[in-house]
Amino acid sequence: NAGVTQTPKFRILKIGQSMTLQCTQDMNHNYMYWYRQDPGMGLKLIYYSVGAGITDKGEVPNGYNVSRSTTEDFPLRLELAAPSQTSVYFCASYSLGTGYNSPLHFGNGTRLTVT
């Protein structure tokens, strides 16, 4: 049981480049989230999904896009990278159902630098 797998662990991008951060969970969780964490700061929600085919914006969605074609995968796309997107990105998942809450699981994070 792998939990939440994030790739890559580290990446350096030049301004204007694009990339996709991958997130996969094997726990059949319905809720998945992307957060960014700037140095010394808390987690800020970028996008979230309540199930396959359904996504919605969080508090800091500009410059990012997501898709959720399957329950397992929730990739985060950065278009036209900017220095302000330098951060550590975390994917998280859990299940919320009638009479059942699963633990909250996080990926190991992706440390992104845009120069």
Next chain:
Amino acid sequence: KNEVEQSPQNLTAQEGEFITINCSYSVGISALHWLQQHPGGGIVSLFMLSSGKKKHGRLIATINIQEKHSSLHITASHPRDSAVYICAVIEGGADGLTFGKGTHLIIQP
């Protein structure tokens, strides 16, 4: 949206001391999580609570639903407990996951 307050923000203690970190929230929840993040590290879920008390090794977490308050206790603290401890609450809605700002704990040998 839930308001989640953690205290203290920063805590420095000596090895062996009993540590308490508090979390209060403003709106009823379906679950509360205590998370741990070591410097430069990932985020690990320590406990999930919806009522009562849970214990794992030297860590104890309690929640009082009526008072909308939870505490995380560390007994016989050790330098390896040095980390940021984050309280996260889950309401019923899809975006109803709210984090506290975290408590930065340093245990000195």
